[in-house]
Amino acid sequence: xxxxxxxxxxxxxxxxSLRLSCVASGFTxxxxxxxxxxxxxxxxxxxxxxxxxxxxxxxxxxxxxxxFTISRDNSKNTLYLHMNSLRADDTAVYYCxxxxxxxxxxxxxxxxxxxxxxxxVTVSS
Amino acid sequence: DIQMTQSPSxxxxxxxxxxxxxxxASQDISNYLAWYQQKPGKAPKPLIxxxxxxxxxxxxxxxxxxxxxxxxxxxxDLQPEDVASxxxxxxNSAPRTFGQGTxxxxx
Numbered sequence: 001x002x003x004x005x006x007x008x009x010x011x012x013x014x015x016x017s018l019r020l021s022c023v024a025s026g027f028t029x030x031x032x033x034x035x036x037x038x039x040x041x042x043x044x045x046x047x048x049x050x051x052x053x054x055x056x057x058x059x060x061x062x063x064x065x066x067x068f069t070i071s072r073d074n075s076k077n078t079l080y081l082h083m084n085s086l087r088a089d090d091t092a093v094y095y096c097x098x099x100x101x102x103x104x105x106x107x108x109x110x111x112x113x114x115x116x117x118x119x120x121v122t123v124s125s
Numbered sequence: 126d127i128q129m130t131q132s133p134s135x136x137x138x139x140x141x142x143x144x145x146x147x148x149x150a151s152q153d154i155s156n157y158l159a160w161y162q163q164k165p166g167k168a169p170k171p172l173i174x175x176x177x178x179x180x181x182x183x184x185x186x187x188x189x190x191x192x193x194x195x196x197x198x199x200x201x202d203l204q205p206e207d208v209a210s211x212x213x214x215x216x217n218s219a220p221r222t223f224g225q226g227t228x229x230x231x232x
Contacts, residue, residue: 059219
């Protein structure tokens with residue numbers, strides 16, 4: 001079955017950088033678009049970024065554009081989120097998530113379906 | 126960017142009640158709307174996609190509908206295990222905005 005396991009969270013000072021990883025298994029990783037979604041403590045869900053199945057395109061929420069970079073290594077079945085210039089309001093649980101439909105076969109938009117368990121990032125001095 | 130306005134932010138209902146949550150998109154997103162259920166400390170669980178298609182394994186008391194840019198999640202015969210937060214999400218285009226969420230509590 002599909003497994004998504006995030007890692008790399010922790011406590012980081014404002015202005016510093018952090019890289020999150022998400023290792024995928026149980027499916028053909030290089031066929032699906034992948035996302036990062038975050039949730040600040042006690043708050044709602046916030047979509048962060050998406051990357052196409054082959055890494056050919058990325059899109060970001062305005063709140064992270066220019067500071068965060070989503071990438072993937074299809075040879076390692078791994079999704080990344082590189083976070084720079086971190087701020088206190090980036091404190092959140094970060095979820096890795098997979099599209100429902102394989103993007104390699106269709107250009108139709110796909111909902112997010114499978115989620116990891118999340119990794120907590122705390123930005124604090 | 127497309128904004129998703131979800132209401133109400135919270136509601137309290139009794140077992141067996143019919144509950145309705147609404148999500149309005151700021152522009153046309155066709156049927157590209159999904160609903161998720163989230164319980165405390167857990168990842169979201171997908172309920173519905175394409176506005177009205179139930180995900181596999183989701184109880185039939187959950188349903189979704191669309192009227193223009195207004196989308197509705199309905200829970201008929203509310204059960205104790207339905208206590209959770211519910212979110213809509215536009216997946217027509219990036220940014221894939223979520224609604225603000227609706228917390229469903231039991232009276």
